[in-house]
Amino acid sequence: MRFRGFRTVLFASVALVPCAAIAAMQPVAPQSARKADTRKGAVKPSASMPKRAAAITTEDIQVFGGGSTRQMATISSSELRRSVPGTSAMKVLARLPSVNFMSADPFGAYEWSTRITVRGFAQDQLGFTLDDIPLGPMEYDTERGINVNRTVLSENIRSTTVSQGAGSVEVPSLSNLGGTMQFYTADPSLKPGGTVQQTFGSNDTFRTFARVDSGALNGSGTRFFLSYAHSTLDKWKGAGSNLYDQINAKLVQPFGDHTTWTTYFDWSDRKEIDYQDLSMNYIHILGPNWDNYYPDYAAAYNAALGTYTRGENKTNDALDAAYYAGSGLRQDFVGSTTLDTALGHGMTWRTTAYAIADAGFSTWVTPYTPSPNGAPLSMQGRDEGGQRYGLVSNFAWRYMRNDFHTGIWFENNNYIQNRRLYQEPLLGQGQPLSPYVWQNTQNAFLDEWGYVFNTNTFQFHLYDTYRVLPNLQVNAGFKSLVSTTRSGILFNNPAFTGQDTLPSGGLTAAAAFLPQVSASWKVTSHDELFFDVSKNMSTFSFSGWNQGSPFGITDANAFRQEQKSLKPQTAWVYEAGYRIHRRWFDGLLTGYRANFSNRLLTIAQGSIINSYATVQNVGGVTMNGLEVSGTIHFPRHISWYNSFSWNRATYDNNYTTSSGVAQVRGKQAPNMPILMWKSQISYRYKGFSTDIDENYEGHRYVDYMNTVAAPHYFITNFGASYDFGQLGALRNLSLQLNIYNLLGQKWIAVVGEEGNPLQGDYQSFMPGAPRQFFGTISAHF
Structure with a gap:
């Protein structure tokens, strides 16, 4: 299963291999077609070469998005480089207003624990792309997408653009x-060289x-890069190392002055030993440093027999306090x-084909x-694999005062x-x-399902x-989206599932008209107003038996009824704001509202091992929020950025369960803070730079x-x-020093990684790492 379909993807990317041959075959453009270059041996970029990112003159975090009809923010590669190498780009995005990133490790690399929310929208309600490649909602199990950490090394990211309110209709996304x-x-x-x-x-x-980097191999600008990273890092508590290997390669081949062909390839191999998911009961009694037994097989073996030696029996659930081990292995x-x-x-x-x-x-x-x-333990293994093939094609036409854009995906x-079970040995009779x-x-x-x-x-x-006026522009458009998923059963063990x-079967989510209207008005050279209104739809998720998706339902009759009545989630999103730009200050004030329809909740029940999850349509959710942010540019190379955000997301209705009415109306959506405050003080002078970041989040x-x-x-x-x-x-x-959690706070980093119960405590928390030190030396040649 592991390598099925990989050959196809390799073939799709094999164009990276003959780049030297392409360079040799590519004719040199006539001198008249190229401008003279005063540098010896240099190649002048042609019009077909992709333009470099515009210079960022004030901050490497562009929160304020001047000129955009929606609230946009951009983070440059310079800001990514100030973090510890290997840090997830999503973690760097958490410095933006209303962005909440959660991870149990300091890098944001341990993928089971990573979660990101924006303005109260959970990760599976956001859209992600790499260049033109849709990444889906970046789920851990890759049903509909893949995490950006597995698709590109952070050093190879040029920039990241975030639309906090609603993405453009052109973004290819299911979610x-x-x-x-x-x-x-x-x-x-x-230029040839390297890092x-x-x-x-x-x-x-x-x-x-x-x-x-190869540098320009001929007069047309043929060039490529090849990069590799290897990482090992021990868990900050418990035992086990997380291992990461990754390769990126990219080829750029201009043809004349107006056409460019680009090919990109990525390979990733990850081996992660899990941190144990904790409940608040476990944290209070066993402490935040509690973890699984690995590699102490005897302790896990004896605990399975009911002999607890580490205080597990003082909790409300000794059996699930710790397991022998858990892990996640991924190849992409x-x-x-x-x-x-x-x-x-x-x-x-512009057309992109991807695999x-x-x-x-x-x-x-x-x-x-x-x-x-007879051993009281066994390994539960869930194996998975997938292949996605797609095409994104966009056509743009700038005509008079109009910028037309259309495309397909x-x-x-x-x-x-x-899911299967594997035998573990008797104590003392094997590894x-x-x-x-x-x-x-x-x-x-045992093959379960x-x-x-x-x-x-x-x-x-x-x-x-x-462009109505030089200082007033209006954007209007729509997208149409249809997605059909069909499921089939490979095997079923009735003794386990209880079903013969x-x-x-199939479920379809479709919307012929999802509109978006936005505008920006530059009132003065320093002041700007904007608004955006859009409607979006999320398609149905899918996963195996009892795994918390519409397809995981256990009863055939209920699934047939679901096929007739289940509707996809939709949301109307509204935002309006004011931007101010002065020589010494940049500021932003934004208010927003979202109205969900057919909100599907996944209700976690049972233990995290022997769990069963139900999907419930709870009707509407209303979300209101406010963002205030600004950067003061002091003399002598100092700047100070602050942002404050408030978000209130509540359920509009109660809903009925088999045991009665769940009184969730007016309750805050879980996993997300109501209040957030972020601050960054930066100093830049010649080759020296330093930053202090502060991040406050309210209860979740x-x-x-x-x-x-x-x-x-x-x-x-x-x-x-x-x-x-x-x-x-x-x-x-260059030399770089980073200190994570400078003050050594004890805190809960992750909430909801194992799902959310209707009421009460649940084994779905992960404490954050204590103070950590990292040093980096880097050089270019």
């Missing part, structure tokens, strides 16, 4: 009820990054090829099912998810199964931006009835770097 995040890869350099970077730090962190291939051409008369056409192949194996060694040999997604190793499915002693899903998605969009046959509820919450927290991070400039053959030799 963006709310905003979008668009990541853009850096192009190969026109070497080494990071050391707490918990035996060791990360190596290397990149080689991503390939894309893009043709971008200027057709003349203000018209451009993504994923394989995963997630494990838990628990006492819930004994092994056939098509994708086919084939995904398999199975336990390694959480780092993919198990052979032929060795399973297996599903296959196939999804076809088509999206069309059309919009026009009309599992439900299967874990249950829908708002009875149990993670308390508020305040975290401070510090970073400093010095660039020595040219030293012999090395360019930009």
Whole structure:
């Protein structure tokens, strides 16, 4: 299963290999077609070469989005470089107003724990892209997408653009009820050279990054880069190391002055040992440093027999306090090829074909099912794999006062998810199964269930931006979206599922007209007003038996009724704001509102191992929010950024369950803080820079009835770097120091990773890492 379909993706990206041959075959443009360059041996970029990101003159975090008809924010590669190398780009985005990022580790790399919300929209209600490649809602199990950490190394990200309110209708997404995040890869350099970077730090962190740029290989500008990163870092509590290997490569081939062909390739291999999910009861009694037994198999074995030696029996659930081990293994291939051409008369056409192949194996060694040999433990393994193939094609025409834009997106997604059990040894009679190793499915002693899903998605969009006056522009357009998913059963164990046959069939989410209207008015050269109104739809999620999706329902009759009545989630999103730009100050004030319809809640029940989740349509959700942010530019290279955000998202209706009426009306949506405050003080002078970041988040509820919450927290991070400039053959030799959680706070970082119960405590919290130190040395050549 692991490598099925990967060959196809490799073939789609194989164009990266013959780049040297392409360079040799490419004719040199006539001198008359190129401007003279005064630098010896230099190649002048042609019009077909992608333009570099515009220079950011004030801040590397562009919160204020001047000129946009929606609230937009951009983070440059410079801001990413100030974080510890390998830090998730999503974590850096958490410095923006109303963006909440959660992770149990300091890098935001441990994927099971990572969650991001924007203005109260959860991760599975946002849209994500890399260049033109749709990343879906970036779920851990890759049913509909893939996490950006697995598609590009942070050093190869040129910039990231965030639309906090609602993304443009052109963004290819299955899930963006709310905003979008668009990541853009850096192009190969026109000059030959490379980068070497080494990071050391707490918990035996060791990360190596290397990149080689070919430079322009001929007069047309053919060029490529190849980069590799290897990371090892121990967990900050418990035992186990997380291992990451990743390769990125990119080829840019201009054809004449008006056409560019770009090919991108990514390979990622990840092995993560899990932190244990905790309840508030476990945190209060066992402490925030509590974790699984690994590698102490004897302790886990004895606990499975009811012999507890570490205080587990003082909690309200000793059996689930800790397991032997859990892990997540992932391998991914991503390939894309893009043709971008200027057709003349203000018209451009850009088409991207892409292919993504994923394989995963997630494990838990628990006492819930004994092994056939009599051992009280067994390994639960969920293996999965998928292939996505798609095409995004956009046409733009700038005509008089109009900017017309239209395009299509098509994708086919084939995904398999199975769950099996594997035997563990009797104590003292062999080695336990390694959480780092993919198990052979032929060795399973029990096949519980297996599903296959196939999804076809088509999206069309059309919009026009009309410049009414030089200082007033209006944008209006719509998109049409249809997505059909069909499920099939690969195998079913009636003794486990309790069903002779599992439900299967199809669900379709469709909307012919999802409109968007927005405008911006530059009142003066320093003051600007904007508004945006849009309607969006999210398609149906899918996963295996009892896994919290409409397809995981256990009863065939209920699924048939669901096919007739279930409606996709939709949301009307409104925002209006004011931007101010002065020499010494940039500011933003934004108010927003969202009205959800057919809000589907996943209600977690039972233990996290023997869990069952129900999907409930609770009707409407109303969300209101306010953002205030600003940057003061002091003399002598100092700036101070602050943002305050308030968000109130409540359910409009109660809903009926088999045990009665759930009184959720007026309750705050879980996992998300109502109040957030962020601050950053920065100092830049010549080669030296330093930053202090502060982040406050209010309490976050874990249950829908708002009875149990993670308390508020305040975290401070510090970073400093010095660039020595040219030293012999090395360019930009630099040293960097980062201190995470500078004040050593104890805090709850993650809420809701195992789902949300209707009421009460649940094993769905993860404490954040204590103070961590990291040092980096890097050089260019």
